Amino acid sequence: EAGVVQSPRYKIIEKKQPVAFWCNPISGHNTLYWYRQNLGQGPELLIRYENEEAVDDSQLPKDRFSAERLKGVDSTLKIQPAELGDSAVYLCASSPRDPVSTDTQYFGPGTRLTVL
Amino acid sequence: GENVEQHPSTLSVQEGDSAVIKCTYSDSASNYFPWYKQELGKGPQLIIDIRSNVGEKKDQRIAVTLNKTAKHFSLHITETQPEDSAVYFCAASRGGNNRLAFGKGNQVVVIP
Numbered sequence A: 001e002a003g004v005v006q007s008p009r010y011k012i013i014e015k016k017q018p019v020a021f022w023c024n025p026i027s028g029h030n031t032l033y034w035y036r037q038n039l040g041q042g043p044e045l046l047i048r049y050e051n052e053e054a055v056d057d058s059q060l061p062k063d064r065f066s067a068e069r070l071k072g073v074d075s076t077l078k079i080q081p082a083e084l085g086d087s088a089v090y091l092c093a094s095s096p097r098d099p100v101s102t103d104t105q106y107f108g109p110g111t112r113l114t115v116l
Numbered sequence B: 001g002e003n004v005e006q007h008p009s010t011l012s013v014q015e016g017d018s019a020v021i022k023c024t025y026s027d028s029a030s031n032y033f034p035w036y037k038q039e040l041g042k043g044p045q046l047i048i049d050i051r052s053n054v055g056e057k058k059d060q061r062i063a064v065t066l067n068k069t070a071k072h073f074s075l076h077i078t079e080t081q082p083e084d085s086a087v088y089f090c091a092a093s094r095g096g097n098n099r100l101a102f103g104k105g106n107q108v109v110v111i112p
Helices: none
Strands: A005-008 A009-013 A019-024 A031-037 A043-052 A053-056 A065-067 A075-079 A088-095 A111-115 B005-007 B010-014 B019-025 B032-038 B045-051 B058-060 B062-067 B072-077 B086-092 B106-112
Touching: A005 A009, A005 A088, A019 A088, A019 A111, A043 A065, A043 A075, A075 A088, A075 B019, A075 B062, B005 B086, B010 B019, B010 B072, B019 B086, B019 B106, B045 B058, B045 B062
Parallel strands: A009 A111, B010 B106
Antiparallel strands: A005 A019, A019 A075, A031 A043, A031 A088, A043 A053, A065 A075, A088 A111, B005 B019, B019 B072, B032 B045, B032 B086, B058 B062, B062 B072, B086 B106
16 A cells, blocks of 8 residues: 655745645545644644545644645645745645544655755 | 653663653543654654553554553553664544644664
């Protein structure tokens, strides 16, 4: 079974530029998460999708961050404009649909963003 | 919301010895407790999890114990090997649609 796929793996941009990250969850997983992981910290949730609906976006900085999951499969996270403090690893995770294992989250390799 | 703390922040062990990492949580309603291993440049990988209706769970060299009364749970790694060197994160949630709260991670170094 293929894991969560993310691209790009690394991105370096100058501040005020836009950036986008892409995620393809594990096949059949209806729940998708975007996390931000700062250096030396654990992941922090940005947004959670159930199919194509964003059901928890309370920690997404909506002035500059946006996300979409149009067909309930792939998802894109965008930052516009990027700030120096946005430098972090952006992780995507997914969970299966069945009630027994729906709590289990499987993470992708992440995208390391550096804002100069 | 849930607050998860991990101790110690860094742990060095000799190869073959055991390693124990402890986490405390604040929300007594939390009932799902996973442990993730993160190697450099990779995403967190689930290694074991436990639910509040179970006190202990074991998978080969890895075990997790849960003390609901004291609100702490621990990861035990026996017969450590160099490939066990990584950052380990604990997390807690109320399960279902509730948010997973992560600790800050423990750096485990296994010395050959």
